[in-house]
Amino acid sequence: MDVSGAGAIVSGGASGLGEATVRRLHEAGAHVVIADLNAEKGEALASELGERAEFVSTNVTDEDAVLVAVDTVAAPHGLRIAVACAGIGWAQRVTGKQGPHPLDLFRNVVEVNLIGTFNLMRLAATRMNDNVPDEGGERGVFVSTASVAAFDGQIGQIAYSASKGGIVGMTLPAARDLSSRGIRVMAIAPGLFDTPLLAALPEPAREALGKTIPFPSRLGRPAEFAELVHSIAINPMLNGETIRLDGAIRMPPK
Numbered sequence: 001m002d003v004s005g006a007g008a009i010v011s012g013g014a015s016g017l018g019e020a021t022v023r024r025l026h027e028a029g030a031h032v033v034i035a036d037l038n039a040e041k042g043e044a045l046a047s048e049l050g051e052r053a054e055f056v057s058t059n060v061t062d063e064d065a066v067l068v069a070v071d072t073v074a075a076p077h078g079l080r081i082a083v084a085c086a087g088i089g090w091a092q093r094v095t096g097k098q099g100p101h102p103l104d105l106f107r108n109v110v111e112v113n114l115i116g117t118f119n120l121m122r123l124a125a126t127r128m129n130d131n132v133p134d135e136g137g138e139r140g141v142f143v144s145t146a147s148v149a150a151f152d153g154q155i156g157q158i159a160y161s162a163s164k165g166g167i168v169g170m171t172l173p174a175a176r177d178l179s180s181r182g183i184r185v186m187a188i189a190p191g192l193f194d195t196p197l198l199a200a201l202p203e204p205a206r207e208a209l210g211k212t213i214p215f216p217s218r219l220g221r222p223a224e225f226a227e228l229v230h231s232i233a234i235n236p237m238l239n240g241e242t243i244r245l246d247g248a249i250r251m252p253p254k
Helices: 016-027 039-049 063-077 103-128 158-181 203-211 222-234
Strands: 007-011 031-036 053-057 079-084 140-145 183-190 242-245
Touching: 007 016, 007 063, 007 103, 016 031, 016 039, 016 079, 016 222, 031 039, 031 063, 039 053, 053 063, 063 079, 063 103, 079 103, 103 140, 103 158, 103 183, 140 158, 140 222, 158 183, 183 222, 222 242
Parallel strands: 007 031, 007 079, 031 053, 079 140, 140 183, 183 242
Antiparallel strands: none
8 A cells, every 4th residue: 555645544653663653654745644632742742743643532442532633534535544542441350459450441441442443444444445456456455453462362352452452352354354355454562662651660660661671672663563554565475464563572471
């Protein structure tokens, strides 16, 4: 796919992995909609990037809000690239001294991470279906963000791992569903990355986490995630698979 001139949307695009993805796609010439709840950061990023970047306040679990964000780029440019980076976390065991894991918190993590990803996928794919296929027959590509926690879930990650495992589980059937329309579906499972969540940790703790990664022994950089998104977009044979982006780490129980 030719990224230059393509319409793109990135949920969770105002910070972290999403922000890096917005920057990379914009650099490659795409028209990018930054879909996020954080208006301050989203508008600042759109203002910084200038032409071909726009912020749309978006709750990924809200059908109408996601549809507005999708149509903001699809109507004028044709939506070719959609990347789901919006997500939340929660750490708690199945049961413990305080009793069972709260059901509403489990539901909320799954709602945002898994259902929010599917919500963007289904609406973006519907708009991609309207595109004229390129010379290779491709109409679009969808990239979701899983996690190594989908495979190596640690103690206290029951909700987060379930939500990310669901993303991995729907990648192949989604790719098969959309194959006749020339729409690809991929997922990236990042390991330990230098995102706003880890930025809150003291530097010694961040360095210690980085040293647990076989090679390179450091936290992943958001730009490395974004580069993989770009590589997926331009390589038509990447379809129906989850790529671990983790420096060969395998997470221990805790």
